[in-house]
Amino acid sequence: MKVVVDTNVFISGVFFSGPPRQILNAWRDGKIQWAISQEILKEYWRVGEVIAEQFPSIDLKQIFDLVTIEAELYQTQELPKPVCTDPDDDKFLACAIASGSRIIVSGDKHLLKVSGYQGIEILKPHEFIKRHLQKS
Secondary structure (H helix, E strand, O other), X not given: OEEEEOHHHHHHHHHOOOHHHHHHXXXXXXXXXXXXXXXXXXXXXXXXXXXXOOOOOOOHHHHHHHHHHHXXXXXXXXXXXXXXXXXXXXXXXXXXXXXOOOEEEOOOHHHHOOOOHHHOEEEOHHHHHHHHHOOO
16 A cells, blocks of 8 residues: 655654654554655654754664655656645645555544545555554
């Protein structure tokens, strides 16, 4: 299953435990495929650098090297018109469309409001785990 992971989920998974970390572990273990774009990578890095100042023991470069090598990078097209009330979040929808992903994992209220856009489901991390990662 191919998914797009919003910045808040990626950063939480890198620096903290809980559902976002479980999602990153599922990707590491090959249970999900991770779709990214250059725009998403840039945002991950920008936000990650800010948070990393508070956690100097975490090697952010090593994590980004892994993401760059192992995640599937897609070229995206700008959406014809803004979809989210925060147009900066449209890059996640654009990546889902370009990659054929049917799921975006996010805690962002702007993205959650547009769940269903072009058949793309936007799920909070705990909901994604409950529906797609937990064994029945």
